[in-house]
Amino acid sequence: MSAPETTPVAIGSARRAIKIALVFVGALLLCILAYLAVAVPASWFPSAQTRAWSAKDLSVARGAGTLAGGELVITSADAGGNVLVTLTTDFRSSEYAAVAWIAVDLPENADVQIFWRNEYRPERLNAVAASVESGRIAPVVLAGNKDWVGRITGLAIAVKGTLTKPIQIRGVVAKPMGAVEVLRDRAGEWFAFEGWTGTSINTITGGADVQDLPLPMLLAASVLLTVGIAFAWFRFRHGAAVVPMAGVLVGVFVGAWFLLDARWTWNLARQVAETTRQYGGMDIRGKHVAMPDGPLYLFVEKALAVMPKEPARVFVVADAAYFRNRAAYHLYPHNVYSAPVLNVIPAAASMRAGDWVLVAQRRGIQFDPAQQKLRWEGTQVVSAEMKLVEPGFALFKVL
Amino acid sequence: MDILLLIFGNGLVWMAGIALLLAVPLRGSAALEGGLLPWTLGCGWFAGAFALTLWMRALSAVQIPFGILSVGAPFLLIAAGGAVLFRPGARAAGMLSPRINAASLLGAQLQGWQRALWLAILAWLVLRYALLLGEVLVRPLYPWDAWTQWGTKARVWFELKTMAPFVPLAEWLQPGNTSYIDAAPHYPALVPLLQVWSALLVGAWNDVLVNFSWWLTALAFAFAIFGFLVRRGLQPLMALVVTWFVASLPILNVHVALAGYADLSMAAFLTLGVLAGLQWVSTRQWRDAALAVVLLAACVTIKNPGKAWLVVLLPGFVAALLPKGGVKVAGVMLALAIGAVLVLAQTKASVLGYQLRLNFVSPWRGLSDAWFAFGNWHLLWYGAIAVAVLGWRQLFSRELAPLTIVIGSGLLFLFFGFAFTNAAQWVADQSTVNRATLHLAPLVALWMALVFQRWHEAQVAKAPPASAPTMPETIAAA
Numbered sequence: 001m002s003a004p005e006t007t008p009v010a011i012g013s014a015r016r017a018i019k020i021a022l023v024f025v026g027a028l029l030l031c032i033l034a035y036l037a038v039a040v041p042a043s044w045f046p047s048a049q050t051r052a053w054s055a056k057d058l059s060v061a062r063g064a065g066t067l068a069g070g071e072l073v074i075t076s077a078d079a080g081g082n083v084l085v086t087l088t089t090d091f092r093s094s095e096y097a098a099v100a101w102i103a104v105d106l107p108e109n110a111d112v113q114i115f116w117r118n119e120y121r122p123e124r125l126n127a128v129a130a131s132v133e134s135g136r137i138a139p140v141v142l143a144g145n146k147d148w149v150g151r152i153t154g155l156a157i158a159v160k161g162t163l164t165k166p167i168q169i170r171g172v173v174a175k176p177m178g179a180v181e182v183l184r185d186r187a188g189e190w191f192a193f194e195g196w197t198g199t200s201i202n203t204i205t206g207g208a209d210v211q212d213l214p215l216p217m218l219l220a221a222s223v224l225l226t227v228g229i230a231f232a233w234f235r236f237r238h239g240a241a242v243v244p245m246a247g248v249l250v251g252v253f254v255g256a257w258f259l260l261d262a263r264w265t266w267n268l269a270r271q272v273a274e275t276t277r278q279y280g281g282m283d284i285r286g287k288h289v290a291m292p293d294g295p296l297y298l299f300v301e302k303a304l305a306v307m308p309k310e311p312a313r314v315f316v317v318a319d320a321a322y323f324r325n326r327a328a329y330h331l332y333p334h335n336v337y338s339a340p341v342l343n344v345i346p347a348a349a350s351m352r353a354g355d356w357v358l359v360a361q362r363r364g365i366q367f368d369p370a371q372q373k374l375r376w377e378g379t380q381v382v383s384a385e386m387k388l389v390e391p392g393f394a395l396f397k398v399l
Numbered sequence: 400m401d402i403l404l405l406i407f408g409n410g411l412v413w414m415a416g417i418a419l420l421l422a423v424p425l426r427g428s429a430a431l432e433g434g435l436l437p438w439t440l441g442c443g444w445f446a447g448a449f450a451l452t453l454w455m456r457a458l459s460a461v462q463i464p465f466g467i468l469s470v471g472a473p474f475l476l477i478a479a480g481g482a483v484l485f486r487p488g489a490r491a492a493g494m495l496s497p498r499i500n501a502a503s504l505l506g507a508q509l510q511g512w513q514r515a516l517w518l519a520i521l522a523w524l525v526l527r528y529a530l531l532l533g534e535v536l537v538r539p540l541y542p543w544d545a546w547t548q549w550g551t552k553a554r555v556w557f558e559l560k561t562m563a564p565f566v567p568l569a570e571w572l573q574p575g576n577t578s579y580i581d582a583a584p585h586y587p588a589l590v591p592l593l594q595v596w597s598a599l600l601v602g603a604w605n606d607v608l609v610n611f612s613w614w615l616t617a618l619a620f621a622f623a624i625f626g627f628l629v630r631r632g633l634q635p636l637m638a639l640v641v642t643w644f645v646a647s648l649p650i651l652n653v654h655v656a657l658a659g660y661a662d663l664s665m666a667a668f669l670t671l672g673v674l675a676g677l678q679w680v681s682t683r684q685w686r687d688a689a690l691a692v693v694l695l696a697a698c699v700t701i702k703n704p705g706k707a708w709l710v711v712l713l714p715g716f717v718a719a720l721l722p723k724g725g726v727k728v729a730g731v732m733l734a735l736a737i738g739a740v741l742v743l744a745q746t747k748a749s750v751l752g753y754q755l756r757l758n759f760v761s762p763w764r765g766l767s768d769a770w771f772a773f774g775n776w777h778l779l780w781y782g783a784i785a786v787a788v789l790g791w792r793q794l795f796s797r798e799l800a801p802l803t804i805v806i807g808s809g810l811l812f813l814f815f816g817f818a819f820t821n822a823a824q825w826v827a828d829q830s831t832v833n834r835a836t837l838h839l840a841p842l843v844a845l846w847m848a849l850v851f852q853r854w855h856e857a858q859v860a861k862a863p864p865a866s867a868p869t870m871p872e873t874i875a876a877a
Contacts (some may be wrong), residue, residue: 008552014512016428129483142851149456154456157583167746194655194774197540198543198654199829199830200541200542200544200653200657200834201544201653201654201657201660201834202772202829202830202831202833202834203769203775203829203830203832203833204649204650204653204774204775204833205773205774206649206774206775207774209757211772214771214772214773214774215774216771216773216774216776216777216778216781217771217772219778220778220781221769223778223781224785238749245858246854246855246858247850249789249851250640252850253778253782254640257647257777257778260777260778261523261777262649263774264524264649264774264777265523265527265530265645268527268530268531268534268652268656269530271534271656272530272533272534272537275533275538276537276539279537279538279539280537283602284539284605284606286606287538287539287607288539291539308743311559325547325582326548326579326830328547328551329546329547329550329551329554332551332554332555333554333555333558334560335579335580335821336580337568337571337580340581340582341548341799346572350572352574355830360423380421
């Protein structure tokens, strides 16, 4: 049976195609204007310039932190689980509609508050809650807040929650939030380089981690508006001619898809260049050494030289799941066990003579060389011989 | 040298797959059907890859060690036999003519802006695949599960030259146990076996080069999709546009570039299995039937959800096989399935590792972010909704109903998994929602194209003759 006959989709003349493209551009601009009408909190064209403070201007009032690489790295909270970082400022609130704290690696469930003081009631601390998305703090719009008045004499941020990793604060920006700045911010988000991370296999944000106006939404709205305009145009100018709508739909949809795909292709090209810079021209060993677990790979390489050629049972222990599982991967085809998720070690009774234990940055492991006893979790003990040791890493053979 | 070995060894598997497909003859003039060449070319890789893994399982079962010869020899024979047997016929049909093929590839049948568009899309696709290849051939195994549950098996099987079993922890800890363990010992073997074959070809565990088959999978998938669409009657330019839609989906690209997961294979085998099955319903060619059976059977050897996907496809195939009343039967099946799941959920049963529960967790925010806001799918889901609204009269036409029901039950399955199982959390944190969706997404893109085409035809049929498109205005020459 041959393929069913189909009717080709009509695009129309080149002139009509250009008209539709212009309508699409117009629709895109209309959508952007509509967005600005909602997103610009105060003046569309403010005279004030963006003001920025770097990490060195910040002070840690609660918790512990150090300045490293131009970032304030908050390593721990105080006894009450609070982090407070302050900044002395002096600017007119009427000129700045929003404040953005440039910080990464905040806990997703953290309670984050932005504080400020004004010149009228300097003793009073004013606060609003800020949301955390993808470990970053969304900019807080303060224009319209009854306490965002006069000169702002100080800003602060408070974080309450368990820090799973250090918070890195790069600085603070006071933003006039005019139309041009809002558009520049959105463009910055859309075209931000999105390099590979551990979560890239699961999701692609399409630019910056946090986006106020996702590009696919904007383009979809523009396509819809274009089709609406084109439909009305055909309907009222040419009568009930529905047929050319297929061409319009295909044309604008393909065009919008291409815009998104061009952005993605450019991102992909930058990533390939980055990957080539990182690993290009290396042999497989060199690539593994250049990976984030390079030191672990080198230790496993030495461990393999000590271990028998025939596959042996190996228990890998490490505080970080990444190191546990990476060490296990490098140790195959030995018969390796590493707890995939939880940081647990099987009971000593499950180990037998001839087994091996590889330790990679794991707290709570003790070895008594005189007695040749390996102990963990306080109560679990096996007889073992230390075969290899380096800072952070050790290899034992169970006796 | 390693690259040449990879190309030769995987090319052998691909050629053998094509030969196996050609071994099932076509009746009548079907051999001259437009689109058959790219369809066969594309599906050949998948047939060959599945056959390779079956052969490796057989070798392991009879304890013959894996080696280039023991694994590759039958495929060399099949490929050579295929070349001898089918070359004359293919040559006679003009399929082997470099001049004709180059002309087709370069859109010689098109004119003016249509040809320019054809060449532009083709160049864009070449750029995309070149970038993906550049990443695949440089980066070592990167994403988490790739080296905790897939590459682990491949590494062990390559080093031991046999499929050593992987078992859960309780069993692994038993005295006398020699089995292996990793983060997912119950996961199927197809993907690791493809990695083993690449490692055998280069003679070492090179966790960059073992990823080559991901790129080949994406390439073959594009050929097959293009071929299917042309077989279904789409003009070549439209078929190329839709192929580009599928090949440019960012999350699909990521699963090529960051090779090591099984979701790309799952998506490709499932999509092509469904397409071959639906094609068989209209052509009744044994080759399509055999291909559908092979590709769908392979799904259960790729990921555990492959079993669930086969069940999900049933209503669609029932609708295809029973033109009269099939849609109703499919509807009853879906209702029964929903009822059965609701009853099962009362028992808090666990199916394929997913715990069913009745407490509905709304996944809307995570789902809408994943499908509509983030960059995973370009405009796929917007297009799907628009086409469903535009072409609602055509959705359950005799021709489209089976695919519509497949898409509908697939979406129901995804939604059920996201809303009523422990997978809800993985939607909120975006860890699984896109990977699960990837299995169905290529079919959604194709369904979108077919429904749109039928909607357009319905509009043309309704319109007065004056407004019907004339040939010079068409998007592609016939």
